[in-house]
Amino acid sequence: MIALSFNDIIAVAIAILTILALFVSWLVSRSKVRSEMRAIEAVSAVEAFQHEAAEKGKRLLFGLGDGLTPQAASVNALAGLGIWRETSARAVFNDQPAQAITGEGSLALLSQMVLRGVYQDAVAVELFKTEQAQLGGLSAAAGAAGLLPEVNQPSNAAVILIGNHSPIASLAANLAGRKNLPLAAISDTLTAQSAFLISAPLSTQGEDYYAAQTAFKLQSKAGLQLRALDILRALTVLALLIGAVLKLTGVIP
Amino acid sequence: MKRIIPLFVATLTSFFVLAGLIWPVSLGGYLNIVLDWAIIVGAMALLVAIAHLFLAQWRKIARGNRSSFYSLVFVIVFLLSLGGGLVMGVDDPEYRLWISSIQKPLEVSLLGLAAVVMAGAGVQFYRTRGWSPLTVAFGVSALVFLVIDLGFLQVLNSPPVNAIIKTLQMLPLIGARGLLIGMSFGALIVALKALTGEGVGND
Numbered sequence: 285m286i287a288l289s290f291n292d293i294i295a296v297a298i299a300i301l302t303i304l305a306l307f308v309s310w311l312v313s314r315s316k317v318r319s320e321m322r323a324i325e326a327v328s329a330v331e332a333f334q335h336e337a338a339e340k341g342k343r344l345l346f347g348l349g350d351g352l353t354p355q356a357a358s359v360n361a362l363a364g365l366g367i368w369r370e371t372s373a374r375a376v377f378n379d380q381p382a383q384a385i386t387g388e389g390s391l392a393l394l395s396q397m398v399l400r401g402v403y404q405d406a407v408a409v410e411l412f413k414t415e416q417a418q419l420g421g422l423s424a425a426a427g428a429a430g431l432l433p434e435v436n437q438p439s440n441a442a443v444i445l446i447g448n449h450s451p452i453a454s455l456a457a458n459l460a461g462r463k464n465l466p467l468a469a470i471s472d473t474l475t476a477q478s479a480f481l482i483s484a485p486l487s488t489q490g491e492d493y494y495a496a497q498t499a500f501k502l503q504s505k506a507g508l509q510l511r512a513l514d515i516l517r518a519l520t521v522l523a524l525l526i527g528a529v530l531k532l533t534g535v536i537p
Numbered sequence: 538m539k540r541i542i543p544l545f546v547a548t549l550t551s552f553f554v555l556a557g558l559i560w561p562v563s564l565g566g567y568l569n570i571v572l573d574w575a576i577i578v579g580a581m582a583l584l585v586a587i588a589h590l591f592l593a594q595w596r597k598i599a600r601g602n603r604s605s606f607y608s609l610v611f612v613i614v615f616l617l618s619l620g621g622g623l624v625m626g627v628d629d630p631e632y633r634l635w636i637s638s639i640q641k642p643l644e645v646s647l648l649g650l651a652a653v654v655m656a657g658a659g660v661q662f663y664r665t666r667g668w669s670p671l672t673v674a675f676g677v678s679a680l681v682f683l684v685i686d687l688g689f690l691q692v693l694n695s696p697p698v699n700a701i702i703k704t705l706q707m708l709p710l711i712g713a714r715g716l717l718i719g720m721s722f723g724a725l726i727v728a729l730k731a732l733t734g735e736g737v738g739n740d
Contacts, residue, residue, distance in 0.1 A: 298721075396589075458657075
């Protein structure tokens with residue numbers, strides 16, 4: 285029998301709490317319609333950009349960031365792939381398909397694999413090109429340097445920065461602004477979120493990054509994650525407030 | 538079937554890794570083997586991605602686009618770096634100095650540029666987002682922490698001022714902690730979905 289440390293017990297409790305929240309949201313979703321889902325402005329904008337790109341015959345440019353490096357392997361980088369999949373699926377037969385630039389090798393291959401799956405589903409594998417999901421560079425700076433020339437292309441209709449970005453990505457946001465390109469910036473890192481708050485007209489804060497994929501799909505099943513996040517957010521706020529009161533009253537030393 | 542097998546392998550692997558973290562004594566040895574496989578696959582993915590990048594630049598040169606000059610520079614520098622690494626070895630101090638002497642100034646320049654751009658964006662922030670509680674709070678807190686970090690107030694060495702500064706310096710930490718707790722819940726949900734093959738573009 286393995287003795288779990290206090291931290292392990294807390295981690296297990298949080299995991300159970302999350303699963304419970306997902307279960308509760310599933311129960312709620314059975315009786316509610318999808319229109320009741322909370323909208324995330326930056327994510328809703330991606331949908332609008334998509335229509336605009338199709339109308340203008342231009343492409344959507346994705347900066348998928350990095351985050352799967354051996355030094356900092358993170359599931360966070362994968363959250364952007366869902367939106368990449370959905371968007372590229374809707375742009376398969378557009379004049380110009382969506383383009384993605386990543387800042388890490390494995391993520392570049394994953395985005396290519398996802399894209400190939402999209403073209404297979406559309407029975408149009410002959411239209412698939414590996415250049416549609418390219419590696420920009422192998423570090424945050426190199427990735428941003430690889431992204432900047434792509435933002436500068438006249439064929440862009442809008443720029444979407446989604447994934448694990450560093451504040452250097454604000455250069456891409458600034459360039460998009462100078463070229464009057466609509467931009468949505470959705471990142472999981474706090475430093476990038478603060479940089480995007482001032483440099484991008486549409487950005488997400490906090491855990492909304494993780495809800496972006498589900499909010500974009502707008503399916504009742506996808507709403508589970510949003511509802512679960514809301515439940516957990518409310519519980520966290522409650523726990524923090526109770527903790528603060530207990531600390532102030534001296535109950536917790 | 539083509540889709541089910543990779544999904545099954547991925548889900549099984551993720552549950553095995555999770556079990557290895559929970560029972561390190563019984564499964565720790567096997568976990569290291571699986572992680573080694575992951576590193577090998579990751580390294581191969583990196584090589585393939587670099588090859589794709591090289592080929593994409595090569596095609597741009599072949600097409601003779603306006604930007605093909607930059608692609609030519611990329612290809613030449615890439616081949617030089619690759620050749621240097623193969624001949625001298627990647628651990629060679631001379632080779633490392635050569636690479637870092639090019640890479641570091643470029644990265645620092647980009648960071649400097651980002652700082653200037655963000656300073657400009659900070660001013661434009663009010664024009665694009667207007668005056669709202671969020672923008673006002675942002676501006677006030679940016680100013681307050683700029684002044685505090687300058688260190689002039691600390692020179693006064695006044696106990697009440699120091700106490701106020703100490704309290705104020707805790708605020709970003711509290712805010713970041715609150716955001717990080719929320720984000721950890723989000724990451725947990727994404728991870729739970731990824732465990733079952735969802736959330737990475739497969740659903």
